[in-house]
Each structure stands twice: as structure tokens, then as C-alpha cells.
Amino acid sequence: MPYEPPTHTVERSLRATTGCKIIAGVDEVGRGAWAGPVTVCAAVTGLRRPPEGLTDSKLISPKRRLELAGELESWVTSYALGHSSPQEIDELGMTAALRLAAVRALDALPVRPEAVILDGKHDYLGEPWRVRTVIKGDQSCIAVAAASVIAKVRRDAMMAELGGAAGEYEAFGFADNAGYPSPTHKTALEERGPTPYHRLSWAYLDALPRWRHLKKVRVSAAAAALESGGQLGFDF
Template identity: 40%
Template sequence: MEQSDLFHALAPVAVHVAGIDEAGRGPLAGPVYAAAVILDPARLIKGLDDSKKLSALRREELAIEIRGYALSWSIASASVEEIDSLNILQATMLAMRRACDGLSLKPDKAVIDGNCLPRGLSCFAETIVNGDATVASISAASILAKTARDADCLVLHQTYPNYAFDQHKGYGTALHLALLESHGPCPAHRRSFAPVRRLLIS
């Protein structure tokens, strides 16, 4: 038997497939979020796509539908402290695993956006590059992760109003970098990221 045939023979038949994606790997501040979604094939959601391609309003509308129609969904995060301790990739994998573990319905398989597979998942899993634009359950996960993280940034803005987190959502925009230079890092900033680390050692 060919190796590829053996692989497919050993892979379980997928009944409940969870799509998993993250939001917030690139920003200079705030947690990284991940979501896992098992869609209901009998309740299709129109307009699912990579969250970055959707307007903020459309993401919020779809997030309501996903939470209402999905068989199961879960949102998790890894903290700024975990990002600085583990590095952003490993913290992202941790958030993804937490999201998968948080599903009320145990998945038979997980499909994950990108090319990195989190360790320790409780089911068979595979990665799909550009899955957030091509696989409905991953698109749904990307939307839930993104809207959850955006909501967290609004809370950060209330806590640290000098940094305009409501506008740049923690990304390294010119505005954010200027405010970071003026006020220095706040507790929400990721110390391991170069623009923040530079200010701490200068």
C-alpha cells in the first residue's frame, strides 16, 4: 500500500469538522485570539469569507449568525504575558488549542488556516493555506476571532485612552508608533516585539 493510501486509510471519517483560525498575531499590543467553529450543514451562512476582506459591520453581522447557527463554537486567547514568554507563534498555537478544547461538541477533525499545526489537539487535524478564504468553517472562525479581538481592543482603549486602540487595534500604524513613542509602553504592549522592546531598553 502506498504511503498516501495508508494515510487516508488511517485518517478518521470526518463527521463534525471544526474550522480554526486566529486573529492578532501581528499587533504590538493585546492578546492573540483564536476561534473554532463547527458549522451546521443544514443551516448555511451566506457571505462567509476571510475576515480581513469584510467590513467591520459585515463581520459583526456574520458573527451573530455564526454564534446562532453553528453546531458549536468557541473563542479563546493567549495573553500578552504568554506571548512574551512563549513567542507569538507558540502563543497562537496555544490559543488555537484552547479554542478547539472549548467546543461543546467534540470534533472528529480540525482544519486550521495556515501551515502550522498546533500540538496536542484532541482530534485528527490538517492545515490549509488560505483556508480562511476557501473553507467556510475556517472563514467563520476567522470572523469570530477577529470580532472578539476588536471588542477587546475597545476595552483596551477605555483602560489606556492615550494609545487610540479603538482606531489601530494594536497594529503598528504610524499613529500607534507615534503614541507609543510619546507615552512609552503600557501593560497591554508586547514586550518581545521590536518597536516596544526598543523603547524599554533605550
């Protein structure tokens, strides 16, 4: 299916209106998974022409995505990854866990960005960062698309390694489903129960009578404050 390639339009706009020159594109992967971390990539690209075929990682074949990630990692000015563990997701809630992973990624960059382009509608990052949200930014914005591809490939590799660890979790099919819902994943959960890498606050446990007692329903006060519009008490 033809698509419009991403551009530097948003970066140019930010440069013109704010004077910011170091701008990071930020995207996440793993939000809807049952297992594994939520992973955020922050990528700084400048205004150079990107590798051919760059777009939202979900629109690229797995083979080309892997090739493209390798090209991007040497093409970008800099990039960094941040993760929030399943335990942090259970304790904090997804919004706060996303912010934690994003801050970890941004803090790991060699130079602090002056502005951030965040994929999606909602600003889960907030102050003190200067944030521009862009719906479908992973399709329209070069820096966000680059972050999307790198995050997807890196997290998929992590999950594949997890699934192959001594064969202990091979039955869950992490190499194929990356921790997302799938028939193989559900069957393994029914038979074996959740692993230490599963999110125990997720609704999938409601459909597993044998393991339902493991579900965590408590969310921290900090996460509750954030979800209701309050301020987080974390010192990042």
C-alpha cells in the same frame, strides 16, 4: 471584487477519508499586533448553508463583519474562543502561544472535535489532534471562514474596550487599530511607553530609544524546543 464563496469541500473530504463527523474550523487573529492577545476561534458548522457573504474576515467591511458575526454565532453548531496573553507570547514565543490559545478554544467546545481544519500552511497545533492545514482556508472553507469572522470581531471588541478603559489608553487608538501598528499607536508608544497589554519581545521597541530597555529577549526553553522541532513540555 468578486470572490469564490467558501465551501464544505474539506469537511466532506475529511468525512469520506477519516469517518470524522465533528470537525472544527480554526483561525487566529492578532498574530502581528503590538498589543493585546492572540485570539483563536474554533467553530463547528456541520454541512449547512452559511449566511450570505461569508468569507475571510479581512475581505469584509467592518460594518458587515459585525453583522455577520452576530448571524454566525447563532448559526454555527458551536464555537469557542481561546486567548494567549501578551505575557504568554513574550514568554513562550508566538508558535507556542498560538497552540495554547487554540487548545483553549478547542477544549472550550461542548463536544471534542474529531478533526481540525487549520488555516494556513503550518500545523502549530499538532498531536493529539487530527489536523488538516489549508492555505487560505479562511477564504475556501466555511468552518474556517466562520471562525475567522467571529475571532476578528470578538478581539476587536476586546481591544476597543481596553482603549476606552477610563480613557487611560485612549491615546493608543486601540478602538481603531486593535493593537496593530499604526501612526497613532506609534506616537503614543513614543510618548507614553508600552502599556501592560503590549508585547515586550516585539521588534517595535528597537525603534523607541526611550523605552528600548524594556524589551524582553528571553524565550522559554519550551518555546525554543518547539521552534527547533522538539516537543513542548506542557501538560494540556
